Amino acid sequence: MSSPLDYYLTELHTLNAIGKRREKFYKKLVGSRFIDLLWHLPSQLSFRRLIESVHEVPESGLITMEATVELHQPGMRKRSPYRIWMRDSKNNQFELLFFNAYDRFLQRVAPEGRKIAISGQLKCEKNFDAVRYQMSHPDFMGAVTEIGQWIGPERVYGLTSGLTRSMVASVIDQVLKSARPLPEWIGDCTFPSFLSALRKVHRPESYEDLSYADLARQRLIFDEYLAYHLGMALSTRRPREQSIRASSHIPKLASQLEQLLPFELTGAQKKTIAELRDDMHSGQQMVRLLQGDVGSGKTMVAVMTACDMADLGMQTAILVPTEILSRQHGSKIGKMLEPLGLNVAVLTGREKGKTRKAIIESIQSGEIDIVIGTHALLEESVTFKNLGFVVIDEQHRFGVEQRLALSSKSKSAHILSMTATPIPRTLVLANHGDMDVSILDEKPLGRKTIQTRVISVDRLDEIVEQIKVVMGKGRQVYWVCPLIEESEKSDFAAAVARYEMLTQIFGDKVELVHGKMKGPQKDAAMERFLKGEATLLVSTTVIEVGVDVPQATVMVIEHAQRFGLAQLHQLRGRVGRNDIQSFCLLLYGQPLSFQARKRLETMRDCHDGFKIAEEDLRLRGGGEIIGTKQSGVPKFRLSDLVEDDPKDAAVLENLFAKAHKMANDILEKDPDLSSEQGMALRQLLILFEKDNAVLLRKSG
Numbered sequence: 001m002s003s004p005l006d007y008y009l010t011e012l013h014t015l016n017a018i019g020k021r022r023e024k025f026y027k028k029l030v031g032s033r034f035i036d037l038l039w040h041l042p043s044q045l046s047f048r049r050l051i052e053s054v055h056e057v058p059e060s061g062l063i064t065m066e067a068t069v070e071l072h073q074p075g076m077r078k079r080s081p082y083r084i085w086m087r088d089s090k091n092n093q094f095e096l097l098f099f100n101a102y103d104r105f106l107q108r109v110a111p112e113g114r115k116i117a118i119s120g121q122l123k124c125e126k127n128f129d130a131v132r133y134q135m136s137h138p139d140f141m142g143a144v145t146e147i148g149q150w151i152g153p154e155r156v157y158g159l160t161s162g163l164t165r166s167m168v169a170s171v172i173d174q175v176l177k178s179a180r181p182l183p184e185w186i187g188d189c190t191f192p193s194f195l196s197a198l199r200k201v202h203r204p205e206s207y208e209d210l211s212y213a214d215l216a217r218q219r220l221i222f223d224e225y226l227a228y229h230l231g232m233a234l235s236t237r238r239p240r241e242q243s244i245r246a247s248s249h250i251p252k253l254a255s256q257l258e259q260l261l262p263f264e265l266t267g268a269q270k271k272t273i274a275e276l277r278d279d280m281h282s283g284q285q286m287v288r289l290l291q292g293d294v295g296s297g298k299t300m301v302a303v304m305t306a307c308d309m310a311d312l313g314m315q316t317a318i319l320v321p322t323e324i325l326s327r328q329h330g331s332k333i334g335k336m337l338e339p340l341g342l343n344v345a346v347l348t349g350r351e352k353g354k355t356r357k358a359i360i361e362s363i364q365s366g367e368i369d370i371v372i373g374t375h376a377l378l379e380e381s382v383t384f385k386n387l388g389f390v391v392i393d394e395q396h397r398f399g400v401e402q403r404l405a406l407s408s409k410s411k412s413a414h415i416l417s418m419t420a421t422p423i424p425r426t427l428v429l430a431n432h433g434d435m436d437v438s439i440l441d442e443k444p445l446g447r448k449t450i451q452t453r454v455i456s457v458d459r460l461d462e463i464v465e466q467i468k469v470v471m472g473k474g475r476q477v478y479w480v481c482p483l484i485e486e487s488e489k490s491d492f493a494a495a496v497a498r499y500e501m502l503t504q505i506f507g508d509k510v511e512l513v514h515g516k517m518k519g520p521q522k523d524a525a526m527e528r529f530l531k532g533e534a535t536l537l538v539s540t541t542v543i544e545v546g547v548d549v550p551q552a553t554v555m556v557i558e559h560a561q562r563f564g565l566a567q568l569h570q571l572r573g574r575v576g577r578n579d580i581q582s583f584c585l586l587l588y589g590q591p592l593s594f595q596a597r598k599r600l601e602t603m604r605d606c607h608d609g610f611k612i613a614e615e616d617l618r619l620r621g622g623g624e625i626i627g628t629k630q631s632g633v634p635k636f637r638l639s640d641l642v643e644d645d646p647k648d649a650a651v652l653e654n655l656f657a658k659a660h661k662m663a664n665d666i667l668e669k670d671p672d673l674s675s676e677q678g679m680a681l682r683q684l685l686i687l688f689e690k691d692n693a694v695l696l697r698k699s700g
């Protein structure tokens with residue numbers, strides 16, 4: 001017999017009510033397992049009102065009533081609905097509509113002349129003077145004696161097309177009915193048990209039951225937070241290894257590099273490099289997060305430290321999220337370190353065959369000192385002779401597993417994660433429980449605030465004129481077109497169209513980069529822009545992170561309202577990288593909602609990445625999800641860590657902190673989760689799909 005846990009993990013399509021046919025709808029809505037469906041909590045309550053006449057229909061439209069079946073009228077053509085004409089007890093006529101109806105079923109439950117009970121959404125259609133009442137697909141139809149069951153409060157679930165409210169509700173009930181209790185993992189008697197909590201939250205009777213004040217809901221939210229903290233702790237808090245000690249080490253290459261640089265390191269860079277050196281002198285493995293706004297010069301910190309490593313004969317690996325960024329880092333860092341006699345290589349999915357083999361061999365032999373690459377670096381075939389330092393650039397773009405996969409290539413390598421995405425205080429704990437944090441809070445000297453303007457796209461002509469002037473002075477311009485949401489196929493169409501239009505005006509000064517282009521083609525375009533041969537780069541958001549072209553001073557962003565603030569800040573950070581005044585033009589199209597305008601104005605007025613991220617979270621509330629990834633907010637299924645209502649926010653913060661403490665206490669006592677409670681917790685991790693953390697811990 002299968003275990004109680006297995007039951008929760010069963011695939012939804014095994015239920016007759018779902019099968020292969022509806023599986024895809026459920027997948028889209030919740031996921032594929034029983035437990036995924038159970039996490040789908042009711043979001044609202046509605047009240048089914050008992051009425052006597054259609055004129056009494058409440059605003060919600062949800063009613064139950066008795067009525068007499070007058071006439072069946074099958075659809076005339078294939079697509080037209082099957083109609084049943086009804087009459088209420090006050091003698092008003094209305095109709096029931098059925099698409100793809102089973103005639104025989106309808107004739108059986110609603111034979112002409114019989115008084116029946118119906119329940120569902122009654123719509124009132126006003127057409128000039130005439131008023132029609134219609135109900136499509138009643139939720140219930142049956143004998144008058146059953147009417148009592150269909151009156152009163154009723155939970156409402158979020159839906160996707162293809163599924164109805166009553167379908168989802170009845171499948172949830174069915175799944176809950178046969179579920180068995182799991183061993184308790186919290187052992188806190190203020191909360192109901194896991195299964196009774198699930199049963200309770202799916203049976204709300206009042207609005208109170210739907211709120212965060214409800215203990216059953218709290219229990220489940222707590223469970224998710226607990227799984228999250230355990231997962232994080234298990235995967236990041238490996239006991240720090242003894243590591244390469246650099247105690248007597250006097251930086252040689254780094255000092256040489258500093259001499260060669262055309263600029264002075266900022267105070268913040270110097271301070272951070274010193275912090276990193278302290279870590280390395282400690283003899284313990286460094287696990288550090290470097291936070292610094294866009295353009296603060298994080299790369300230099302990593303490169304200086306890589307030099308220290310090279311002094312000791314150790315290699316550095318830099319993981320970056322995009323192909324473009326790998327190439328750019330590769331060429332910049334390569335040029336910087338060439339005079340020092342260091343070898344830099346790039347490895348991405350694009351290096352194939354012989355080239356790839358040669359690079360991998362030279363990494364393994366130790367000939368390469370620094371390798372920069374995308375996910376390709378994580379492959380098993382890539383091994384190092386002597387990996388001492390791992391850098392994760394734009395760390396928020398990577399999952400825990402990927403970060404670990406790279407560091408597992410050397411047990412004791414020092415790890416530096418870098419991000420420009422400011423993480424609001426409440427979330428630092430959530431994401432980086434056990435890392436040390438360095439902050440680059442200073443921009444290189446002479447940088448001016450980027451002047452930001454919010455402009456209607458109707459003024460395109462003026463903008464083009466302005467750009468002409470800027471380009472005339474030898475400066476460069478980015479022009480970003482957003483993804484088009486409706487159709488993935490055409491996500492680059494807008495960029496292509498804009499490129500064609502701008503080519504008419506600026507000729508071969510214009511280049512185009514988008515995600516659908518072939519690698520070499522993309523490189524060539526980027527290369528021309530980097531070298532300044534092209535001065536206007538039209539692109540999709542592929543240039544969002546990391547790209548560094550100091551001569552670029554104007555950033556145009558179309559449909560800026562579609563981006564998250566954090567993402568806009570990243571994009572804007574592509575300009576303002578030298579001492580010339582730079583500009584960012586945020587173009588919007590109509591209609592522009594009040595919210596959207598506010599967000600754009602925030603961008604215009606605010607230049608501090610930290611404040612922007614917080615404002616983003618505040619404005620976004622729980623609703624809009626664009627940019628969640630960029631803001632580094634972990635996403636939860638049962639709650640939104642960011643709530644507008646201070647009361648809700650307080651409840652959640654409290655649960656979150658409590659779960660954090662509990663996770664730490666448990667791991668302190670039972671680091672392998674092998675006690676009885678530990679075994680129960682493993683089940684919790686599996687339910688929330690955090691179990692890979694446990695596996696990783698074992699292998700790492």
Ligand code: ADP
Nearest residue numbers: 263264265266294295296297298299300444548
């Ligand atoms: P980010 O922190 O966004 O990754 P980068 O490392 O790309 O920033 O640096 C932005 C630009 O500033 C680069 O062109 C880099 O060469 C330059 N830079 C870095 N440090 C300094 C400095 N101390 N003074 C002047 N320019 C610097």
Ligand code: MG
Nearest residue numbers: 298299393546
């Ligand atoms: Mg960077």
